[in-house]
Amino acid sequence: MTDAPDTAASRLTHADVRAARDIIAGRVMRTPMLPAPPLSAITGAEVFVKYENLQVTNSFKERGALVKLASLTDDERRRGVIAMSAGNHAQAVALHASRLGIPATIVMPETTPFVKVAATRSHGATVVLDGETLAESQTRAEAIRTAENRVWVHPYDDLAVMAGQGTIACEMLEDVPDLDMLVIPIGGGGLIGGNAVAAKAIRPAIEIVGVEAALYPSMWNAVHGGDRPVGGPTLAEGIAVKIVGRSTLPVVRDLVSAIVLVGESDLERAVNLYLTRQKTIAEGAGAAGLAAMLAEPERFRGRKVGLILCGGNIDPRILASIMVRELERESRIVSLRITIPDRPGVLGTVASLIGRLGGNILEVEHRRLFLDTPAKGTKLDVTVETRDGSHAHEILAALEAEGLPAVRIESGGGRLG
Structure with missing residues (x-):
């Protein structure tokens, strides 16, 4: 990948973002920006969350898609548009193209979650499933674009799209003017690029931190000249991008102070925290900012952070x-393998003991064919709901005291201890 020419014409400006605000006014929701005390307690920072999951398509992508579509000429609207997306950009383009009367075709990877494919079709777009990755989908989309003379609506490498996304930071800083930091997911860079330009123009001292899935460190590689491997199945498929934007890269280099790479376990934990602590739903990419705070808490502790x-x-x-x-990681669901004599009544003894200690048995399975088990014995796999790790150890100790040796195992069968 080569950089975009670093000229005034190739750079997004705060004036572009202000113009985008006028375009989306009354047509895209001004989502709430609210304090998140539970997340603040967990991370040690003062956390505020911008709820872009409340948009009609449940994603920020509506902003950039509408700004781009509104900029088209009458001739371009008649020709129709083509886009490639893992789901959220697809839905946004489909929704606003339908509202504006513009024919839309969307190419999506075959691995896209069905919920996103169905939602895109429900907005009236023609959906083509092709390729395992966005890069492969882009190849098919470019072929359709050429064959049908359609207008390309890129998910991130477009100044109009970036301007639309940048309207988020304007709203965040209107609601909480003294934020110290914005933590923003990075795929191709449209979201962080637009918001970095807007935020720095409004509050020059603000720090912009980007977040990528560790399996897709494309922007990190581009900024640092690195060669970390890129690829693999990730919960954050919305930011699983192999090629970053020519228009977004210079902005990230200039305005983003750091890029945090987050693993799959941190992404899972962040999704779970949004659901259980904030009572809201986040996809993997949507939770990436919180995942970064979990992965590197010292970077954010004591700061006023916008997610x-x-x-x-x-x-x-x-x-x-x-x-x-997550219940398993927190030891609120544990799997035990217990060695027992194979005779009537023993299962009842095990169940009664666990019940007396306050454990709730969820699943039981006999393992008679293990070769390390005596012919007159068996192993019993029991999945138990517990209060926490200490409660699980209490149950293990009680089983041992009853002459029923037990070990804790992973759900996949591997021994934990």
Whole structure:
């Protein structure tokens, strides 16, 4: 990838963002910016959350999509638009193209969660599923663009799109003018680029920190000249971008103080915290800012931090899995493997003991064919709901005292201790 020419014409300005605010006024929700005391207590920072998951399409992408579509000429509107997206940009383009009477075709990776595909189709767009990654989808989208003479609506590498996204920072700083820091997810850089320009113009002292999934450190590589591997399945598919924007990279280099790379466990924990502590839904990319605060708490402690919860389109099955996995990490659900004699009544003894100690048995399975088990014995796998880690250890100790050796195992079968 090469940089965009560093000229005035290629650079986004605060005037562009102000103009974008006029375009979206009354057509895109001005989402709430609220304090988050539970997240502040966990992170040690004073946290405020901008709830872009409350947009009609549950994502900030509506802002940039509308600004871009509104800029089209009558001829371009008749020709229709083409876009590629993992889901949120797709829905935004589909929604506002429909409202403006513009035909829209969206190419999405075959791996896109079904909830995003269905939502995009519901807004009236033609959806083409092609490729495993955004890069592969882009190749198909460019072919359709050429064949059908459509107008390209890029998800991030477009000044109009960046200007639309930058309206978020304007609203955040109107609501909380003395923020010390914005923590912003990075895919191709449209969100952080637009908001960095706007925020620095309004409050020059503010610090802008970017966040990428550790599996997709594309902007980190571009800024630092690095060669970290890029690719793999991530919860944050909305920012799983291999090629950053030519227009966004110079902005990130100039205005972003640091890029934090977050692992999948931090992303999962952040999604779960939004749900359980803030009572709101965040997709992986939407929770990336909070994930960075969990991954590197010292960077943010004591600061007044604004987070953009930029999207809430997550597959319900994935969300349910995350909740269970977090209960396991917190030792509120534990799996035990107990060695017992294979005779009547022993299962009842185990169940009664766990019940007396306040554990709730969720699942039981006998493992008679393990070769390390005596022929007259068996292993019993029991999944138990507990209060916390100390309660789980209390149950383990009680089983040992009853002559029922037990170990704690991972849900996949691996021993924990």
